Amino acid sequence: MPENSQSPRPSGPLIAITGIGCRLPGGVDSPTALWDAMVRGESLLSPVRGERWEQMSSQLHPEQRPEQPWTIGVIDDIEAFDHQAFSIPAHEAAQLDPQQRMVLEVVVEALNDAGLPPSSLAGSRTGVWTGSACFDQGLMTMQPGRLQRMTTMAGAAMAMLANRVSYHLNLRGPSMNVDTACSASGTALHLARQSLLLGEVDTAIVIGVNLMQFSGITAGFVDGGVIATDGMCRPFDEDGKGYVRAEATAALVLRRLDAAQESRDRVYALVRGSAANCDGYSPAGLYAPNPSVHLELLKQAYDSAGMDPAHVDYVQCHGTGTKAGDSSEGRALARVLAPGREGPLVIGSVKSLIGHTEGASGVVGVIAAALSLYHATIPPTACHETIRSTLKRLPLRVPTAPEPWPQTGRPRTAGVSAFGLGGSNVHIVLEQAPEPVAEDADDTAARPRLIPVSALSEPRLRDLAAAWAPVLADSTDLGRAASTAQHRRDHHPVRAAVVAESPQQAAAALTALGEGRSHPALVGPAGAPSQPGRLVWMFAGQGSQHADMARACHAELPVFREALEEARAALAAHLGRQPWRPGEPIPDFETAQHAIWLTQVAQAATWRHWGYVPDAVIGHSLGEVAAAHAAGALSLDDAARVVAARSALLAELEPVGGLLVTDLTAERAEEVIAAHGRVGTLVAAAYNAPDTTVLSGPEEPLEELRAALDAQGVFTRRVPNDVPAHSPSVAPLTARLAAALDGIAPRGSDVVFHSTAEAAVVDGAALDAAYWARQLRSPVRFTDALAQAVDDGATVLELGGRSTLGRGATATLAERGTDAAVVSAGDADRGDHAALLDQLAALHTRGHSPARWPEPVRSPVRLPVRWDHGQLSDTAAAAPTLAEALTVSEPDPATVLEALVHLVADTLGITPEEVDVDRSPIDLGLSSVAMIGLRDLFHEAHPALSTFGVRLLFDPTVTLTQLSEAILDHCHGVPVG
Known part of the structure; x- marks a missing residue:
């Protein structure tokens, strides 16, 4: 991007706008929706209708009640709130200022837009600045004579707009609400920028909010003559008759540019400078602008930005549509920004679209300007036809249709003004963001991608998946979507994942998840435990090979490829030739053994790269070699030496015989061998499952037995590239193997090695030449070893080219009554x-999340956030139930207890089924504030409970059952003990 030598950048770091969230009139609920509305340029204002107008008009003095509803920019449902997402009890949420509730949701939306998982900021130096001048909740609730609670006061306190965000996200930076009237959120941004420049915070969240509940304020503005009588907001227009009040909740995420670029964040625009001042004494009065001070503000702002004011391309003005305000603002802009400019200064105001959002208008204006810079388009100003006569002679122009940003050879620039009732002013200077860093070519390659999706419950998960599906269907870069889902979203307890190679396949799998159907590309859903159990790596043996084994991983995963090539080099040193490489055929037993071991070593390295470390390992025959290396008992060179010697010796037996997989139990297998007179010739070589036994021996008797079993309807299958492993045929090889492995140096390890040769734990240091010689002949007692290795809650991960042990492992653990999960190859x-x-998807859904995701961090994709907007009542949903239970002539103790359980469940944010009635409230986890809230609900449920204190609530020896009994006694005149 070309630099302008006449406009040097200011000293210090540049501040980037990386995230936007908004709820605005007309159903605008995202930066995309806002930009679409801005480009259309059609007013979103309309008369208030329905219940909202009934509520507003009922509050008015009869003399001020209008004949027709006011035109106000309202948000569709300001009561909607997902209280469970923030662990706020319904009875507490019902008493919160709707501004507090909506701010929480919009901040999360802005963070998601920025690609910052909210949990990643916990404990960080992140500051929150809110700008709001709307104290309607306090006017409505803090009335004389009204019963007040702690939650009532906190719900109305303006400081809580910022502090509640900081509390729920566990943010440790400054947290404050700014009230400078209509410049409040612009001033909040100015303060946040200073904090970022000083290094006080690393991330700043700036919020503007204005939700109108108390109609008296609007009536006062109507009385003052500043509200447009025609219901139209016409900034700078000759027919402008005033402004239209409007609601908004909007949030910005700010970071220093270097950090944003390092994280490959989307940057909408840079905040290059800002200034704030006050009109002081204005000759025209407290509510009138001071023109000379506006001039000073603009000069200070562009000095702060290190920018020639003549180089600003566009100004998103305060532009309310009042004659005095528009005239004063326009003259100041012309005086400071017009000199030296080629052509008129282009100005406009988003208020023409959505109305004047007052305390939120500064942030809303910055969002509008930032989106204009980002899209390189100057938006129209809705409802504008003719510039005011007081401004006609000035070099100013108001576009009425979208225009491409002018090409100046400089970065695109814009100013944003916000002026507050009483004289507090702010001007913010924005600049085009630098071009994003080009993506690596490999980042956009076509390959399988993992897209995790999660929520607090399965219904929420289905809803979210359905919302993501169309986004993925329209995507041209599945890798960016996968990167966003992996790195830039929190991972909640109920999880699923999609593994797809195309956006269409991913969208189809998400649609299936949303509809509660299965899909080949879908893993889950499953509930992830908060503390996942032990992780056991299970290494398959002969038979897990196949023609395309490791081909794609070798081509597409650098860590896998490097590990496999390192293992090939180690194996080649002992073979005296180059071993198998992925993509080459597997024609014989020895090649198969090499391919299996190489693949498992590379898989193990990949799992470790992703952050997985086994608590224990178990291997099946050959798989024990890779297991010993994964445990750290054998070096790579010693493991390669074992594989080279072992496979070469066994290969000598390839013409002799092989292996036969059957669905016989261990006992039945022995009976069948004896019945056919093959004791001592054929043996049970491996016990793979309660109903799966592998037989081994010479070719002729093995084939005779196979034919006989087939005739009886017994399942049989020959193992490809097989030899009569673990049979008497192997006995002559054991001494030769021990000699060949003389000198290997096994070592102890923290990872437990479960031997399938001995069906016991074997110390890593004992895996010497003698062990491998015994292991060659010993039967594979897989079922016994697995039962010892896996306990309740554990997860078993199978490593191998394809699954040969997964079904058997699942059956074995089920028979032993072990509650564990098997993740098969x-x-x-x-x-x-x-x-x-x-x-990987299966592990993640079970709570074993990777420390390092497969996708690199890339610029974020807008994946929707979904909320569960159940309606909030004035009290908790269970309170009427408690009241009804207590006011009948003969209360049912079970009904009272049930109501109490529901109240506690709501307070804790859990289901009633999770509440243990034999534990006390404090033991269940209720905080002191929650206890007070619960007491308040008791008071509302029954008059007699107004004197029921919190003593029993705080007594850890009083269970919920005993508490319900005490409540019953208290309400019916029995003294509480």
Whole structure:
């Protein structure tokens, strides 16, 4: 981007706008929706209708009640709030200022737009600045004679607009509400920018909010003559008759530019400078602008930005539509910004679209200007036809249709003004963001992508998946969507994931999730435990190979490829030749052994790269070698030496015989061998499951037995590239293997090695040459070893080219009554990269989240945020139930207890089924504030409970059952003990 030598950048870091959230009139609920409305240029204002108008008009003095509803820019439902998402009890949420409620949601939306998971900011130096001049909640609730509670006061306090955000997100930076009237949120941004420049915070959240509940304020403005009588907001227009009040909640996320670029954030615009001042004594009165002070403000702002005022391209003005305000603002702009300019200064105001959002208008104006810079388009000003006569001779122009941003050879620039009733003013200077860093070519390659999706409950998850599906369907870059879902979203307890190779496949899987259906690309949903259990790595043996094994992972995953090539080099050193490489055929037993081991070593390295460390390992036959290396008991060179010697010796037996998989139990297998007179010739070589036994021995008797079993309807299958492993045929090889491995140096390890040769835990240091010689001949006692390795809550991860142990492991654990999950390796036709991501998805849904996600961090995609907007009552939903239960002549103790359980569940944000009635409220986790709230609900439920204190609530020995009994006694005249 070209730099202008006449406009040097200011000293200090540049501040980037990286996230936007908004709720505005006309159903505008995102930066995309706002920009679409701005480009259309059609007013979103209309007369207030329905219940909202009935509520407003009922508050008015009869003399001020209008014949027709006012035109006001209202947000559709200011009562809507997802209290469970913030763990706020319904009875507390019902008493909060709607501004507090909506601010919480919009901040989360802005953080998601910025690609900052809210949890990532916990404990951080993140500051919150809110700008609001709307104290309607206080006017309505803090009335003389009205019963007041702690929640009532906190719900109305303006300081809580910022502090509640800081509390719920656990933010440690400055937290304050700014009230400078209509410049409040602009001033808040100015203060936030200073804090970022000083290094006090690393991230700043700036909020503007204005929700109108008390109609008396509007009536006062109507009486003062500043409200447009025609219901139209016409900034700078000759027919402008005043402004239209409007509601808004808007939030910005600010970060220093260097940090934003390092994180590859989307940057809408830069905040290059800002200034704030006050009119002081204005000759025309307290409510009138002071023109000379406006001039000073503009000069200070552009000095702060290090910018020649003549270089600003567009100004998003305060522009309320009042004659005095428009005239004063226009003259000041012409005096300071017009000199030296080629052509008139282009000005406009988003208030023409949505009305005057008062305390929120500064942030709303900055959002409008930032979006204009981002899209390189100057938006029209709605309702504008003819510039005011007082401004006609000035070099000013108000566009009435979208215009491409003028090409000046300089970065695009815009100013934003906000003036407050009483004289507090602010002007903010924005500049075009630098071009984003180009994505690496590999980042956009076509390959399987993992898209995790999560929520607090399964219904919420389905709703979110349905909202994401159309976004993915329209996406041209699945990698960016996957990166956003992995890195830039919080991962909630109920989880699912999609592993797809195209946006269309991903959208179809998300649609299926939204509809409660399965899909080949969908993993889950499942509930992730807060503390996942032990992780056991399970390494498959012979038979897990296939023709395309490791091909895609080798081509697409650098860590996998590097680990496999390192293992190949180690194996080549002991073979004296180059071993198998992915993509090459697997024609024989020895090659198969090499391919299995190489694949498992590379998989293990990939899992470690993603942050997974096994608590224990278990291997099946050959799989024990990779397991020993993964545990740290064998070095890579020693493991390669074992594989080279072991596979070469066993390969000598390839013409001799092989392996036969059957669905026989261990006992039945022994009976079948004896019945056919093959004791000592055929043996049970491996016990893979309660109903799966692998037989081994010479070719002729093995085939005879297979034919006999087939005739009986017994399932049988020959293992490809097989030898008569773990049978008497192997005995002559054991001494030779021990000699070949003389000198290997196994070592102890913190990872537990469960031996399938001995069905016991074996210390890593004991995995010497003698062990591998015994292991060659010993049967694989997989079921016994697995039962010892896996306890309740554990997760078993299978490593191998394809799944050969997953079904058997699941059956074994189920028979033993072990509550554990098995994450099997994939099928050969799934593709090994996709199969590996399927396993990663399964681990994540079960609570084993990766420390490092597969996708690199890339610029964010707008993936929707969804809320559960149940209606809030004046009290908790269960309070009437408690009242009804207590006011009948003979209260039912079970009904009273049930109502109490619902109240406690609501307060804790859990389901009633999760409430243990044999525990006390304090033992269940209720805080002191929550206890007071619960007491208040008791008071509202029954008059007798107005004297019921919190003593029993705070007594850790009084269970909920006993508390309900005490409530019953108290309400019916029985003294509480």
